[in-house]
Amino acid sequence: MRFVxxxxxxxxxxxxxxxxxxxxxxxxxxGVASVITMLAIGQGSKNSIKAQISEMGSxxxxxxxxxxxxxxxRQSADDMQTLKVEDYEVIRDNAKxxxxxxxxxxxxxxxxxxxxxxxSQLSGITPDYLNIRKLNVDEGEMFSDHxxxxxxxxxxxxxxxxxxxxxxxxxxxxxxxxxxxxxxxIVGVLEEKGTNSMGQDQDDVVLAPYTTVMKRVLAxxxxxxxxxxxxxxxxxxxASDEITQLLRANHKLKDEAEDDFQxxxxxxxxxxxxxxSDMMTVLLACIAGISLLVGGIGIMxxxxxxxxxxxxxxxxxxxxxxxxxxxxxxxxxEAIIISVTGGIIGILVGVLASWLVNVIxxxxxxxxxxxxxxxxxxxxxxxxxxxxxxxxxxANLDPIEAIRYE
Amino acid sequence: MSERDIIVIDRIRRNFVVGDETVKxxxxxxxxxxxxxxxxxxxxxxxxxxxxxxxxxxxxTPTSGEYLLDGISVQKMxxxxxxxxxxxxxxxxxxxxxxxxxxxxxxxxxxxxxYNSAFNAKERRERAIKALDAVGLHERxxxxxNQMSGGQQQRVAIARALVxxxxxxxxxxxxxxxxxxTSFSILTLFQELHARGRTIIFVTHNPELADYSSRxxxxxxxxxVSDTINEHPAxxxxxxxxxxxxxx
Numbered sequence: 001m002r003f004v005x006x007x008x009x010x011x012x013x014x015x016x017x018x019x020x021x022x023x024x025x026x027x028x029x030x031g032v033a034s035v036i037t038m039l040a041i042g043q044g045s046k047n048s049i050k051a052q053i054s055e056m057g058s059x060x061x062x063x064x065x066x067x068x069x070x071x072x073x074r075q076s077a078d079d080m081q082t083l084k085v086e087d088y089e090v091i092r093d094n095a096k097x098x099x100x101x102x103x104x105x106x107x108x109x110x111x112x113x114x115x116x117x118x119x120s121q122l123s124g125i126t127p128d129y130l131n132i133r134k135l136n137v138d139e140g141e142m143f144s145d146h147x148x149x150x151x152x153x154x155x156x157x158x159x160x161x162x163x164x165x166x167x168x169x170x171x172x173x174x175x176x177x178x179x180x181x182x183x184x185x186i187v188g189v190l191e192e193k194g195t196n197s198m199g200q201d202q203d204d205v206v207l208a209p210y211t212t213v214m215k216r217v218l219a220x221x222x223x224x225x226x227x228x229x230x231x232x233x234x235x236x237x238x239a240s241d242e243i244t245q246l247l248r249a250n251h252k253l254k255d256e257a258e259d260d261f262q263x264x265x266x267x268x269x270x271x272x273x274x275x276x277s278d279m280m281t282v283l284l285a286c287i288a289g290i291s292l293l294v295g296g297i298g299i300m301x302x303x304x305x306x307x308x309x310x311x312x313x314x315x316x317x318x319x320x321x322x323x324x325x326x327x328x329x330x331x332x333x334e335a336i337i338i339s340v341t342g343g344i345i346g347i348l349v350g351v352l353a354s355w356l357v358n359v360i361x362x363x364x365x366x367x368x369x370x371x372x373x374x375x376x377x378x379x380x381x382x383x384x385x386x387x388x389x390x391x392x393x394x395a396n397l398d399p400i401e402a403i404r405y406e
Numbered sequence: 407m408s409e410r411d412i413i414v415i416d417r418i419r420r421n422f423v424v425g426d427e428t429v430k431x432x433x434x435x436x437x438x439x440x441x442x443x444x445x446x447x448x449x450x451x452x453x454x455x456x457x458x459x460x461x462x463x464x465x466x467t468p469t470s471g472e473y474l475l476d477g478i479s480v481q482k483m484x485x486x487x488x489x490x491x492x493x494x495x496x497x498x499x500x501x502x503x504x505x506x507x508x509x510x511x512x513x514x515x516x517x518x519x520x521y522n523s524a525f526n527a528k529e530r531r532e533r534a535i536k537a538l539d540a541v542g543l544h545e546r547x548x549x550x551x552n553q554m555s556g557g558q559q560q561r562v563a564i565a566r567a568l569v570x571x572x573x574x575x576x577x578x579x580x581x582x583x584x585x586x587x588t589s590f591s592i593l594t595l596f597q598e599l600h601a602r603g604r605t606i607i608f609v610t611h612n613p614e615l616a617d618y619s620s621r622x623x624x625x626x627x628x629x630x631v632s633d634t635i636n637e638h639p640a641x642x643x644x645x646x647x648x649x650x651x652x653x654x
Contacts, residue, residue: 005520016508316504319465320518320566321493323486400465403504 006326010333017306024302025342027295028382032346032375033353035288039371040354042281044364046274053270059233060132060266061098061240063226063247081222082251082260085214088226090250097239101228102129105213105220111165111206112178118164122155122179122206124213125227132229140173140188143209151211156188158203182216184208236265292375295342296382303335303390314394315402328395335387336380343379347372411474412573412605413439413462418471420457431457432468433628439574439607439621444600444639446616447609449625456578458625459609463496463576464488476573493521497567501579503559505551505566511538512547515565522570537565541595557588564595568604575599577608581615590646593618597642618642 014021066080088103095101105124110117127142129135143154155177157165162172176183184206193202214220230239240263247261307314314327322330354365420432431454439445449455460466461473464480465488473480476495483491492498505514515534519525525533538544541561551559560580567575577596581589597618600606608619616622617640624632 005523009520012506012509012513016506312504313506316500316506317517317521318489319463319492319498319500319504321489321521321570323489323521325486326489326521400460403500 003329006329006333010330010337013310013330014334014337020302020306021338024299024338025345027298028292028339028342028379029295029346029349031288031292031295032343032379033350034291035285035375035378036347036350036367036371037353037357037365038284038288039281040350040365040367041357041363042277042284043368043371044358044366046277046281047366048364049273049277050270053266053273059099059230059236059239061228061230061236061243062264062266063228063243064262064264065222065225066260066262080260081220083223083226084221085223087247087250088223090246091226091228091243094246095228095239095242097231097235097242099229099231100128100131101226102126102132103210103223104129104225104227105210105218105223107180107213107217109180111161113165113175116165116167118161120161120204120206122208122213122217124208124210124217126210129207129227132227135193136191137188138191139171140186143187148209148211151215152209153182153184153212153216154187155184155206155208156190157186157207158190158205159192160201160203161206162189179206180217184212230265240265289378292378292382296339296386299335299338299383300386300390303331303387304393306334307331307390307394310394311397311402311405314397315399315405318397318399319403324395327397328391331391331394332384332387335391336383339379339383339387340376343376346379347375350375410441411438412441412443412476413437413607414472414474415462416472418458418461418468418473420454420461420466421469431628432461434471435625435628435630436471437623437630437633439605441573441605442600442603444596444606444618444620445608445623446619446621447607447623447625448611448613448616450611452627453625454628455609455611455625457628459576459578459607462574462607463498464491493518494570495573497570497572497575499560499563499567499575499577499580501582503551503556503563503583505559505562507552508550510548510550511543511554511562511565514551514562515569517566518570533569534565537569538562540568540599541565555588556584557591560584560588560592561595564592564599568599573605575604575606577606579610580608581612582610587646587649590642590649593642594646597639618645 063083065082085103088101091098092101102125107122108119109122110119123129126148127145130137130142137156140156142156143152146152147154157172157177165177166172166175172186172189175186177186178184190203190205190207195201210223214223228239228243230236243263244259248259251260253260317327351367354367357363358365416436418432418435419430422429422431435454435458447455447458457466461468464475464483467481467488471481475491478491480488480491506517512531512534515537516530519530519533535544535547538547541564543558543561543565546554546558549558551562554562564580580596581592584592593615596606596608600620608615616636619636620639621635622632623630
């Protein structure tokens with residue numbers, strides 16, 4: 001029996017029942033369309049989170065003092081003074097997988113310009129910090145290494161701070177603002193970055209040489225943390241290991257001793273955040289999958305009714321020479337045609353719906369090739385799976401009884 | 407008339423087990439049918455004629471006895487082999503036509519050839535047109551089955567039975583659903599096919615039809631009670647012409 005003939009037979013049979021055929025397809029169409037749309041929305045939000053994180057510097061490593069936990073008591077990282085400026089210098093001079101590194105010391109407090117004041121955070125860093133955090137100086141310029149060496153009283157401010165301290169739109173460059181009575185000359189303004197995915201205003205910052213903050217503001221001899229950049233995203237594990245070794249050697253830690261610092265990578269953060277959105281995606285896909293299942297059961301239901309309704313036709317086909325396998329194939333092909341056609345229409349509807357969600361609700365969507373492929377495969381499998389039982393029932397009919405069935 | 411036996415059945419028995427009772431539908435039926443015969447098989451309901459037809463049509467197998475169709479022993483065949491025999495050697499005509507609904511005459515007639523991979527689309531079409539010509543429906547090739555009268559539908563069904571060039575045509579009460587006039591026109595068609603050398607078995611409970619066949623076998627309670635050759639069958643065409651014409 002040639003497959004082409006069976007296909008022809010199945011197509012003719014479907015053609016005789018266009019409305020029912022379409023209604024059956026509807027279940028599959030809705031199922032597939034919702035799977036595609038849900039996955040597109042899930043993936044879209046995941047991608048936008050990823051993009052925001054990598055905007056913050058995807059290969060960024062953060063090194064904090066302390067092991068986080070000691071003797072069962074969790075200690076505040078601020079109280080620990082294990083990281084020194086020498087640690088920074090060692091990593092800067094020796095690490096091969098680290099492209100940029102900056103120490104970080106910070107102090108929160110009130111910034112004052114005349115009669116305007118604004119609470120913000122003063123971060124003491126090196127110019128490398130800009131590369132690590134993907135920041136740019138918009139107006140003016142970054143302070144120099146010379147400013148660091150001399151602990152110069154200069155700062156670079158974020159746009160939010162500028163707006164708060166200079167509400168009349170004056171040019172902040174060259175102006176002196178005060179932080180804890182220490183005058184700082186504004187030498188540059190950072191390019192606007194907006195809020196990040198966690199709702200933090202990334203423009204609410206004031207950057208100064210770390211030496212200035214250490215000596216003039218906090219009067220400390222340790223640093224509160226280090227920001228580093230791995231050469232690229234894939235090397236952040238290597239960079240992390242390298243820093244660990246350098247710091248352990250520098251701190252003269254014995255082999256069995258715990259690290260007195262901890263390294264966090266942006267990758268971890270990114271993984272954590274995308275695992276949340278992954279869970280959402282799985283949840284959405286589950287709901288959509290259930291609707292696909294319901295669609296499949298719809299196919300089975302209709303195929304069953306169809307077999308009963310067409311008992312005489314099946315009997316006739318057998319009488320004129322159709323074998324069981326021919327009848328089985330015919331009904332299976334009918335089920336597969338319904339599910340595959342429904343799947344293709346569903347994919348189109350899903351793509352259209354994703355696009356509408358993007359245009360009307362402004363949600364980020366991203367349709368992955370795999371989700372389209374997956375839906376298509378699931379549809380075909382659904383067709384075979386749910387078409388099989390009714391088809392077998394048809395094939396096992398007794399032609400003598402079937403042909404005289406009323 | 408050739409002497410080739412198309413059908414040889416020898417002491418055919420068929421028992422059905424219903425619950426714990428055994429119903430003997432056929433109790434040893436034997437006959438031979440030669441090529442070119444037009445045989446009517448008669449009997450009241452319960453006589454076993456349907457069971458006999460099912461066996462002759464390879465839809466069913468006898469409990470015991472021998473059945474040779476065109477020289478091939480059928481009763482040992484598997485279901486699939488019998489399906490192929492039905493497809494290649496038998497043409498069925500049923501009481502209720504059994505055409506596919508909403509399907510054109512051509513597609514209906516082509517159906518048996520779709521289950522035979524020896525034919526391509528062009529050959530199928532040619533044969534179907536030829537078969538429809540033979541039953542006088544060459545002007546209704548593209549009419550759908552639900553747009554035709556009972557007589558026309560039965561003609562399509564006969565064309566479908568002819569299309570695979572079978573060794574035998576099995577008709578099951580083929581005129582049972584038709585009015586007298588149409589019955590005679592269908593009967594005329596059967597006689598024409600017979601005249602062209604077709605072997606036909608016509609199963610019916612209507613005793614009048616025996617006059618129009620070349621041989622009549624009567625069954626009662628699963629046994630043959632008479633098997634008579636009709637040397638001079640009446641012409642269905644004459645009977646048809648003699649019927650009062652419908653004036654409305």
